[in-house]
Amino acid sequence: MNHLSSGTSGNTSATRRHVLAGAAAVAVAGLVSATTQAGIAVAGTRPTSDDPFSSRGRFKGGIDRKVINQWAQDTWNSLVAMTHPETGLPADYIGESIKDPQRSGFTSPTNIGGYMWSTIVARELQIISAKECRDRLTQTLTTLSGLKHHEPSGMLYNWYDESTGEVITSWPENGQPVTPFLSSVDNGWFAASLMVVRNAEPKVAALANSILRRMDFGIFYNKDARPGAGAGLLRGGFYDQKPDVGTVQGNYLGKGPDVFYTLNHYDVTNSEPRIATYIGIALGQLPPAHYFATMRVFPDTCDWSWQEQKPVGEHRTYHGIDVFEGAYTYRGMRLVPSWGGDMFESLMPDLFVPEADWAPKAWGINHPLTVRAQREFGLDDAKYGYWGFSPASHPNGGYSEWGVDAIGMSSDGYPSDVERTSVDNGFEGCRPATNPNPSWGDGVVTPHAAFLAMEYEPVEAYQNLQKIQRDLGAYGPGGFFDAVAVKSGTIARRYLSLDQAMVLGAIGNVFGNNVIRRNFVRGEVEKVIKPLIEVEEFGAGVL
Numbered sequence: 001m002n003h004l005s006s007g008t009s010g011n012t013s014a015t016r017r018h019v020l021a022g023a024a025a026v027a028v029a030g031l032v033s034a035t036t037q038a039g040i041a042v043a044g045t046r047p048t049s050d051d052p053f054s055s056r057g058r059f060k061g062g063i064d065r066k067v068i069n070q071w072a073q074d075t076w077n078s079l080v081a082m083t084h085p086e087t088g089l090p091a092d093y094i095g096e097s098i099k100d101p102q103r104s105g106f107t108s109p110t111n112i113g114g115y116m117w118s119t120i121v122a123r124e125l126q127i128i129s130a131k132e133c134r135d136r137l138t139q140t141l142t143t144l145s146g147l148k149h150h151e152p153s154g155m156l157y158n159w160y161d162e163s164t165g166e167v168i169t170s171w172p173e174n175g176q177p178v179t180p181f182l183s184s185v186d187n188g189w190f191a192a193s194l195m196v197v198r199n200a201e202p203k204v205a206a207l208a209n210s211i212l213r214r215m216d217f218g219i220f221y222n223k224d225a226r227p228g229a230g231a232g233l234l235r236g237g238f239y240d241q242k243p244d245v246g247t248v249q250g251n252y253l254g255k256g257p258d259v260f261y262t263l264n265h266y267d268v269t270n271s272e273p274r275i276a277t278y279i280g281i282a283l284g285q286l287p288p289a290h291y292f293a294t295m296r297v298f299p300d301t302c303d304w305s306w307q308e309q310k311p312v313g314e315h316r317t318y319h320g321i322d323v324f325e326g327a328y329t330y331r332g333m334r335l336v337p338s339w340g341g342d343m344f345e346s347l348m349p350d351l352f353v354p355e356a357d358w359a360p361k362a363w364g365i366n367h368p369l370t371v372r373a374q375r376e377f378g379l380d381d382a383k384y385g386y387w388g389f390s391p392a393s394h395p396n397g398g399y400s401e402w403g404v405d406a407i408g409m410s411s412d413g414y415p416s417d418v419e420r421t422s423v424d425n426g427f428e429g430c431r432p433a434t435n436p437n438p439s440w441g442d443g444v445v446t447p448h449a450a451f452l453a454m455e456y457e458p459v460e461a462y463q464n465l466q467k468i469q470r471d472l473g474a475y476g477p478g479g480f481f482d483a484v485a486v487k488s489g490t491i492a493r494r495y496l497s498l499d500q501a502m503v504l505g506a507i508g509n510v511f512g513n514n515v516i517r518r519n520f521v522r523g524e525v526e527k528v529i530k531p532l533i534e535v536e537e538f539g540a541g542v543l
Contacts, residue, residue, distance in 0.1 A: 061459045065511070067466070069125070071479060072507045076122045078478025078495040079115055079504070088139035089162040090115040093393075096493040098478045105172030107162040107497070109186045113193030114501025116140060117516055120200045121508030124515040134203050141197075141207040150240055152256030154214030155182045156190060158237070179244070183237040184220040184266070188276030191215055192352050192520060195279070199519040217280030219253050221290065225265045230321045231289035233265035234273060234280075268409065269294040270338045270366070271345040278353055281532065282525045288532050289319040296336045296538065297326035298409060305430035306411050308337070313539035327539040330406050331376050335369040335540045340401055341408025343449035344390040344502070346370045350455065351505045352520040358530045361537040369540055370407070371453040375460060377404045382416060382440040384486050386472070387464055388449035389416050392499055393482040393492035395444060402444050402483070417441040418485055442487040447480035448499040451506040458510060479503065 081098035082090040090111050091103035116137060123133035148167050149156050158181045159168035167180050191212060198208040223232035238259040239247065247260035266273035269291075277294070280286035297311040298304045312334065313326030327334040338345035347367060349355065355363035378387025394400040396418065403414030405423050413422050419441035426433030447468055454461040469475040474484035474491050482499055483492040508515040521529075 075479035090497045093496045109156040109190035111497040113190040116193045118504040121504045124512040137204045153219035185273045196519045218285045231293035236262035236264040292318045292321040302430035305427035310428045325539040340403040340414035342390040342403035347452040359533040365540045368456045371456040384443035386445045390449035392446040395485040395490040442485045448502045451503045
């Protein structure tokens with residue numbers, strides 16, 4: 001669906017959208033956070049003298065650090081099993097066994113980045129030694145230095161063979177052809193990991209910087225994507241050879257041959273592409289106003305009544321751009337929605353940028369409300385008994401997008417159950433409600449989503465994960481399995497490298513002194529991004 005005349009569309013990365021079982025192609029205010037209440041060091045800061053851990057290693061409020069340590073160790077074991085010993089590149093996924101791992105045969109820039117930041121977390125948590133950390137990073141970065149990439153922009157292709165480092169041109173599962181593609185959001189996660197690594201491990205900084213310096217996010221930036229708005233948007237990505245799908249030929253860098261851009265732009269603020277936005281702005285490759293050209297929510301007029309619900313809010317101006325600070329209403333809350341209502345889009349960028357700390361009137365309100373909305377939906381609305389919904393494996397095979405439909409902009413929504421139940425509350429004055437009170441079916445919870453929530457509701461997330469492990473049995477030698485249907489008990493018994501990397505990233509921040517954030521923001525990120533986002537005031541809050 002196009003959101004703007006320029007051809008914008010929903011914000012789900014190619015990595016998260018591919019079908020794991022044989023994909024043929026890439027589609028291309030005044031709320032105090034529970035984190036502060038629980039005594040965890042606030043994002044981006046050092047722990048205070050009021051250490052949240054007691055001498056017995058038990059977290060105040062009932063979190064057992066030994067359990068956290070075991071989860072982290074097992075999760076790391078799965079990532080080690082995914083990683084090819086000769087290249088240092090992780091597979092996209094493996095099955096249930098970590099002793100005899102059956103690797104997927106392909107990987108992505110996001111997966112590779114996730115493995116590298118997980119290696120830093122493993123060292124921080126003393127799962128591995130400093131030497132092993134350096135050796136692993138050196139191996140991976142050395143392989144990366146030799147990978148084929150788009151020379152003018154420095155961007156990586158979206159799929160590589162993890163065993164050889166060669167660009168994928170046919171899917172390993174079925175041999176169907178793949179046209180090499182370069183994704184803005186996946187290169188964003190890769191660059192974010194490089195920025196963590198260069199600061200966290202000085203002995204590999206030169207290697208990491210040599211790769212980062214060649215990357216220019218200006219290749220994705222269409223300054224004319226929103227005529228009259230004052231700034232442009234990022235394209236979803238491009239092909240360097242003309243594909244058999246609709247594209248726009250051009251070259252925003254003005255160097256090298258033309259490329260073939262996807263028709264879509266990333267136009268929603270509360271979604272994963274904002275990591276590429278942050279990096280491009282911090283590195284001086286994108287104008288700061290671009291951050292405000294993305295939309296917090298779509299307009300409240302009938303022309304936009306296809307969206308999930310009618311937003312409420314007011315207009316404010318930042319960097320000369322008129323911003324509709326709208327929000328959706330759910331269970332006594334107003335919050336800025338993501339595209340699909342999932343935890344990944346909202347909170348994965350927060351693993352790197354201490355958004356709640358830096359933008360207290362915006363993300364500082366919205367992130368805790370997003371977690372609360374997910375928890376209350378799972379426990380009180382759908383009555384699944386568990387919560388945490390984000391794109392992941394389908395318990396019956398393949399891959400699917402999971403979320404809380406009511407807090408996602410997409411009218412189709414990301415479902416929370418196997419039956420793909422959708423809520424429709426209508427759009428006041430434009431279209432009537434057709435299904436305001438649905439009956440929910442076999443709910444699918446995804447453990448990595450609960451780990452992302454731990455920054456804001458640590459005790460609640462921990463207890464939820466314990467129940468998933470104990471009562472649903474969705475746990476193996478490599479940590480939590482990727483997803484589980486709570487009513488039928490059907491488990492997706494496999495591990496995805498990105499989801500496991502989010503688990504370790506969250507543990508590393510909450511229990512490892514913000515190891516991901518503090519290393520990512522050092523230097524230009526804090527200097528440029530903090531003053532950019534701290535001025536904003538969302539329309540979010542508690543009614």
